[in-house]
Amino acid sequence: MTLQPLATAVHRAYTADLDAGDFYRMLRLRVDVFVVEQECPYPELDGRDLEETTRHFWIDSADGYVLGYLRLLEDPDGTYRIGRVCTAKGARGLGLARKLMRAAVAEVQHSPVVLAAQTYAADFYRTFGFVEDGDEYLEDGIPHIDMRREPRRPLCAGRFRAKSATPPEAAPGPACAERLPERGLNHVPAGWSADRVLRRCTLIRTQGVRQEAGGNPARSAPL
Numbered sequence: 001m002t003l004q005p006l007a008t009a010v011h012r013a014y015t016a017d018l019d020a021g022d023f024y025r026m027l028r029l030r031v032d033v034f035v036v037e038q039e040c041p042y043p044e045l046d047g048r049d050l051e052e053t054t055r056h057f058w059i060d061s062a063d064g065y066v067l068g069y070l071r072l073l074e075d076p077d078g079t080y081r082i083g084r085v086c087t088a089k090g091a092r093g094l095g096l097a098r099k100l101m102r103a104a105v106a107e108v109q110h111s112p113v114v115l116a117a118q119t120y121a122a123d124f125y126r127t128f129g130f131v132e133d134g135d136e137y138l139e140d141g142i143p144h145i146d147m148r149r150e151p152r153r154p155l156c157a158g159r160f161r162a163k164s165a166t167p168p169e170a171a172p173g174p175a176c177a178e179r180l181p182e183r184g185l186n187h188v189p190a191g192w193s194a195d196r197v198l199r200r201c202t203l204i205r206t207q208g209v210r211q212e213a214g215g216n217p218a219r220s221a222p223l
């Protein structure tokens with residue numbers, strides 16, 4: 001097995017569209033990592049791979065092995081669930097899991113997403129916007145913690161909802177963001193929610209509060 005990933009292209013497919021060989025290699029990596037390496041006899045083949053909505057994300061090696069993998073499920077309440085995040089032992093630390101996570105999270109960014117993290121990997125998931133949702137627990141003898149990521153709303157969702165029938169999910173976020181300077185907001189500090197941005201725009205419009213040139217708008221007036 002070559003450990004060099006094939007240009008680290010992330011593949012994605014529903015189970016029904018998978019080639020049998022590819023699917024076998026994904027399941028083999030999952031079993032190699034979660035059952036053999038982690039010495040944990042548990043029902044790795046849990047039936048959920050056969051659900052119609054289940055999606056697989058993976059990265060191949062140049063010679064056709066699966067080096068990195070994750071599974072994206074849709075729970076009955078519409079919440080998405082990421083799981084089985086794994087990288088072949090010899091291919092770790094190359095950024096494969098990060099690429100897979102980025103692809104899966106981008107695909108469902110406007111929906112709530114949950115995962116059951118092995119506790120040691122919680123910091124990794126936090127970098128994608130997941131936060132702890134409950135206390136640590138043991139599953140099959142391994143410490144886990146549930147994590148949840150709230151949907152990311154397009155920047156100006158409220159404005160689109162108010163003025164047109166266009167659903168917020170369809171609102172073009174970046175184009176909308178480009179118009180913020182027209183509304184007196186030249187700089188959106190990191191970490192501001194869409195609601196906070198909208199409140200600031202409203203304050204500027206209704207009370208003439210301006211952002212100080214080059215300054216932090218959070219300091220120029222309370223929200």
Ligand SMILES: CC(C)(COP(=O)(O)OP(=O)(O)OC[C@H]1O[C@@H](n2cnc3c(N)ncnc32)[C@H](O)[C@@H]1OP(=O)(O)O)[C@@H](O)C(=O)NCCC(=O)NCCS
Nearest residue numbers: 033085086087092093094095096097098117118120121124
């Ligand atoms: C966790 C795992 C998927 C990471 O895969 P990877 O391809 O090596 O990860 P990346 O190279 O993309 O690194 C992503 C981040 O993971 C974190 N990470 C990787 N291995 C880690 C470890 N053993 N402990 C803590 N953090 C770790 C690093 O913080 C890294 O962050 P950085 O990009 O800022 O350096 C891999 O170690 C693995 O398969 N582990 C066994 C299976 C498992 O436990 N999966 C997690 C289930 S919740």
